[in-house]
Amino acid sequence: MSFVVFAGPKSTDLAWETAKYLNAEQGKIEKRRFPDGEMYLKLDSQVKGKESVVVSSLREDGDILELLFLLDLLKDSGSTQVHAVIPYLAYQRQDKRFTPNEALTLKTLLTLIHEVSDSITVVNAHFLDAAGEYNFHNIPLKNLDATSLIVEYFKNKIRKPIVISPDKGAVATAKYAAELLNCSFDSLSKKRISGEEVVIKPKNLTVEGHDVIILDDIISTGGTLLTSAQIIRGWKPNSINVGCVHGLFMKGVEPFQGVVERIVATNTVVNPLAKVSVAPLIASSLK
Structure with missing residues (x-):
C-alpha cells in the first residue's frame, strides 16, 4: 500500500512522524493567500494511483476550510483513497442540540468532511464512548483511544498507582487504565451539604500513600481537574499525576505547577506538555 501523507497547519510534526511510521512520502503543497485574504492551494506531489492521508487537527475555523479544500483537491488529482485523520476534532462537544433551534455544528462539519473523503479517523472524540467504528448521523467514523499510550508513559514513573476519575464521564477511561496498570480505580463523589458547600471524596477507596493518576480526554481551562487535584492533595497521596489526550490549556500550564507532580498530554494538539505521541x-489504524 503506497501512502502520501499531508500535514494540516496545526499538525505538521505529527503528520511527518506518522509518515515515518508508515514509511510514506511526505506530501507537498504550495499554500499562500491572495491579497483579499482568500486561500490558494496547489499540489506539488504526485498522488495519482496512491492513497492520500491528511493529518490535521482542527482548532480554528480556518483549519476546517483548508482541510476541506485539500481533501477535495486530492480526490480531483486521482488519489485512490483519501483519508481524513483528525487528531483533535473541532466542535466535538456540540454533538447534540442542548436547546431548541441550535445548530448541530458537529453534524454539519462531519457531513462536509465526509463528502470529500473516503474515511474519517478521530482520536478520543468527546462524544464517543470507546475506540471503535461508529455511525454518527450516517457518517462513518473511526475513533482511536490513546489511553494506553498515556498509561505507558506513567508506568515506570510510579510505584503504587490508583486511577481516579474526576467525574462520571471519565469512569470508563479510568477503569480501562486501571486494568492496564493492574491496579484499583475510583471516582470522585460530590455531595452537596448546603447552597455553598460541596463535599468531594472518593466513593470507595483510600488514596493515602498511593500514586494517584487522574485521566481525562480534554483539559480546556483545567478548572475542574485542578479543584479535584487540590482536594486529593489533602488525602495524603504519595503523588498526583495527571494525563489527558487533548491538552488545550486555555489558561496555560502554570496553574498546575505545585499542585501535581506530573502532567502529560499527547500531541493531538501542540502544547508544552505533549510528551506522548499518537503517531x-x-x-497502525491505517495499515
Whole structure:
C-alpha cells in the first residue's frame, strides 16, 4: 500500500512522524493567500494511483476550510483513497442540540468532511464512548483511544498507582487504565451539604500513600481537574499525576505547577506538555 501523507497547519510534526511510521512520502503543497485574504492551494506531489492521508487537527475555523479544500483537491488529482485523520476534532462537544433551534455544528462539519473523503479517523472524540467504528448521523467514523499510550508513559514513573476519575464521564477511561496498570480505580463523589458547600471524596477507596493518576480526554481551562487535584492533595497521596489526550490549556500550564507532580498530554494538539505521541496509533489504524 503506497501512502502520501499531508500535514494540516496545526499538525505538521505529527503528520511527518506518522509518515515515518508508515514509511510514506511526505506530501507537498504550495499554500499562500491572495491579497483579499482568500486561500490558494496547489499540489506539488504526485498522488495519482496512491492513497492520500491528511493529518490535521482542527482548532480554528480556518483549519476546517483548508482541510476541506485539500481533501477535495486530492480526490480531483486521482488519489485512490483519501483519508481524513483528525487528531483533535473541532466542535466535538456540540454533538447534540442542548436547546431548541441550535445548530448541530458537529453534524454539519462531519457531513462536509465526509463528502470529500473516503474515511474519517478521530482520536478520543468527546462524544464517543470507546475506540471503535461508529455511525454518527450516517457518517462513518473511526475513533482511536490513546489511553494506553498515556498509561505507558506513567508506568515506570510510579510505584503504587490508583486511577481516579474526576467525574462520571471519565469512569470508563479510568477503569480501562486501571486494568492496564493492574491496579484499583475510583471516582470522585460530590455531595452537596448546603447552597455553598460541596463535599468531594472518593466513593470507595483510600488514596493515602498511593500514586494517584487522574485521566481525562480534554483539559480546556483545567478548572475542574485542578479543584479535584487540590482536594486529593489533602488525602495524603504519595503523588498526583495527571494525563489527558487533548491538552488545550486555555489558561496555560502554570496553574498546575505545585499542585501535581506530573502532567502529560499527547500531541493531538501542540502544547508544552505533549510528551506522548499518537503517531504510532494513527499509523497502525491505517495499515
